[in-house]
Amino acid sequence: MGLRDELIGIAQAGREAARKLASAGTAIKDSALRAMADAILQKQKEIQAANDQDVSAARKAGTTGALLDRLTLNEKRVSEMARDLREIAELPDPVGEVEHEIVRPNGLRVGRMRVPLGVIGMVYEARPNVTADAAGLCLKSGNAVILRGGKEAVESNRAIGQIIIQAIQAAGLPPACVQVVETTERQVVRELLTLEGQLDAVIPRGGREFLNWVASTATVPVIRHGDGNCHVYIDASADLDMAEAIAFNAKVQRPGVCNAAETLLVHAEIAPLVLPKLLASLDEAKVEIRGCKHTREIYPVAKKATEEDWATEFLDLILAVRVVENLDEALAHIARYGSGHSEAIVTSDYFRAERFLREVDAASVLVNASTRFVDGGQFGLGAEIGISTQKLHARGPMGLRELTCTKFIVRGQGQIRT
C-alpha cells in the first residue's frame, strides 16, 4: 500500500470518527479532555523520557537556542499541557450554537448554526505541547485531527499521542478522533496537503519558507499560522517606565516565540531619554542590539542594523532598534517590514493610540501592553491552535470557534418564493 493510500485510509478513519464526534454531547467530550489531562500527569515520566531522547538528538545535531527551547519539555511545561486541556474542558462548546437568528418579514426564521469543520490536518514543528493542545482543541470543537509534528519531536509526539488516544478511547470516543502520523518522510506533508475532499482544512505551523511552500502546494484549504516580525513603538508621549518595561518584556520574556518583539521603534524626541537605560538593561539580559545611525549616536555600543535586520524574525536575543521622526514614519516602517502578526504602541496620547489601533494592518494591535500577550490563553480563548496572520476565516490567535464553521438553518411554515 502506497503512502497516499495509507493517508487516505487515515483521513477516512478520521471522517468516520468526526461523524461520531459531531453527535457526541459536550459532557462526553469534556470527560475525555479531563481524562487526557489526568493521563498526561500520570505518565509525566514517560513523556519526559521521550522528550529527553529528542532533546539530546537535537543537541547532537547542533540545534540553536530558540529551537531547542521550543522542543524542550520540563515538569512545568508538561503540567501546563494538562492544565490547558482542563481549561479547554471548562470552555463553552461552540458546536450547535445558533447565532444571529432573525425572523424575516415572510416568517422564515434564519439562523447560523456552528458546526465542526470535519477533519483537520495539523502540520507543525518542534514544539511538542502543540500535540496535546491541538488534540484538545480539535476534540472539543468536534473535529477529528491528523497530527504531523516535526521530526525533531518525533519521540515526544509519539508518547503524548499514545497517552491521549488511550484516554479518548477509555472515555468512550473513537480513538481515530486523534491520529499521529509517525513517519518522518517529508513526502507525507505534500500528500496531506493535497488530500482535497478528504481533509477540510490544514493548519501548518513553521517558518516563512515552509509556509510559502505550503501555500503553493496545498489544494486543501489552509489556515496559516504566520511568522511574527513584531514591533514595539515608543511614542513621544510614552510613560518612560512603562515603555521600558513593555519593550524589555516583549523582547526578553520568551524570545523564541512568534509574539516576541524583533524591532523597537522610538520617537526621536523621547529616544535620548528612554534608550540609554533600556538598551543597557537589554544588554545586561544578553540581547544583541542592532541600531540605526541615530540609535548608535545615542548608544554607541550597538551594532549597525542592516536592511535585512528590519525584515527578520530573529526568534532569539537580538533586537533591531530604529529612531523615527513621528508616528507616520513608525506606521510606514511597520507596513513595510511587519508580518501582520502583533504590533504595539506605548503612548499617553489618546488620538495616537486610536490611530495606531485603526491604521495598523495586523492580526493583533496593542496599546500599552506587551506583544507577548498575543496568545489564545491570554486572550481568553483557551489554549490556541496557532496564530493566523491571514485575513480569511481566522486572524490572530485561533481557539475553538476558529475550528468551526457555520451553516444557515431556515425554519419555514411552507413558504415559497414569488
Added chain:
Amino acid sequence: MGLRDELIGIAQAGREAARKLASAGTAIKDSALRAMADAILQKQKEIQAANDQDVSAARKAGTTGALLDRLTLNEKRVSEMARDLREIAELPDPVGEVEHEIVRPNGLRVGRMRVPLGVIGMVYEARPNVTADAAGLCLKSGNAVILRGGKEAVESNRAIGQIIIQAIQAAGLPPACVQVVETTERQVVRELLTLEGQLDAVIPRGGREFLNWVASTATVPVIRHGDGNCHVYIDASADLDMAEAIAFNAKVQRPGVCNAAETLLVHAEIAPLVLPKLLASLDEAKVEIRGCKHTREIYPVAKKATEEDWATEFLDLILAVRVVENLDEALAHIARYGSGHSEAIVTSDYFRAERFLREVDAASVLVNASTRFVDGGQFGLGAEIGISTQKLHARGPMGLRELTCTKFIVRGQGQIRT
C-alpha cells in the same frame, strides 16, 4: 507593458483606493451608493443598449436557455440593480465595529474590530447585475474591487462599470475603488489568481470545472461560490399541498440559478399520494422528469434517471426524482450527490425536522421552505456577492460581513507578561 504588469498596476491602484476607502466614513460611502443607483436608473437606456448587443451576440453563438436568461437584462432587472444598491446603503456598515470585547483578569481589554479585507478580485460569468452588486457590496464594506466578468457580458459590464465609477468619483471617493478589466483574454484570469500579495481574496463564480481550475491555479486566497445540486425531500409526514407547492417552486420559479432544486426525493409511503399530481403539474410547466424505477411505476411518462442525473446541476427545466425508503436513505443520497449548497425537507415531524437540520452537511438547510430562498437578499444580508459552499471564512450567502475580517485590538495600562 505586459499583461501581468498591467494587472499589478490595477491592483496597486486598488490598494491605494482601498486605503482611502477604509478611512472614509459610512455617510460618504452611502451617498456614493445612492449616486450609483440614481445613475443606473438615469442611464437605463445606455445599459439596455449594451446588453442588447451582448444578448444578440450570445443568441448568434447558440447560447442555451439558462445562460441566456442570466445574461439578459430588462427594465425590471435594471431597476432591481438600483434597488439593491439602495438597500446596501441602508444596511449597517460593519467596518470599525468591535465584537466580543472582554476584559481579562489583568485588566486588558481584548476585542475584535471589523476591517475590510483590502483588494478583492471578482471573476464571474454571464450575469451582468453581478457587476453592480459586487461593486456596491465591496464599496460599502470598504474594499476596492477588480471586476472581471464573462466575455458574453462584456458590453453590459463596460456600460454598468463606467456609470458606477463616474458616480463614485462624483461622490468624492477614488474611482479606483471599482475597476473593470475589459480585455476578454482568458490569461487575465490566471494572472489575477496568482497576484499573491497584491489581492487579498478572489471570489470566483462559474461552473464546477471552472471553480476546480481556479482552486488548483490560485495562490491568492479564494472564496468559492459553489454550484448547487440541491434537493427537496418530501417526508412521509409532509402536508401534501405544502410539499407540492415547495417542490414546484424550487424547480420552476427560476430554474437557471444555483438555488433551484435539481433532484426530488420522496418517501415511499407518500410517493403514490404526492407524485401523480405534482409530476403532472411539473410536466405542464415543461419540466422534463427523470425518475427512478419506483417513480416510473407511479408515473410511467417519466424518463429513466441515470447515475449521472443524480450528480448533475441541470440549471434547466429538468428534474430527477427518486423514491426513498426512509429519512436515512434521503440523507445518504444527499451526502453522496449533493454539492453542499441548499437542501430542504418538507415534514410535519418534529424529530425528523431537527435531525435534517443537524445532520445535513450543507451551507443552507431548510425545513418547510423552498430552496429558492437561499439568497443574500432573502436572508436579510442585502444583495449577495455569491453563495459559498466552502467551509472556511464564509459559508452560504455572502453579504457585507463576509467581505470583512477582524483584527484583535488590545487596550492596556502598561501590562507585561510574567
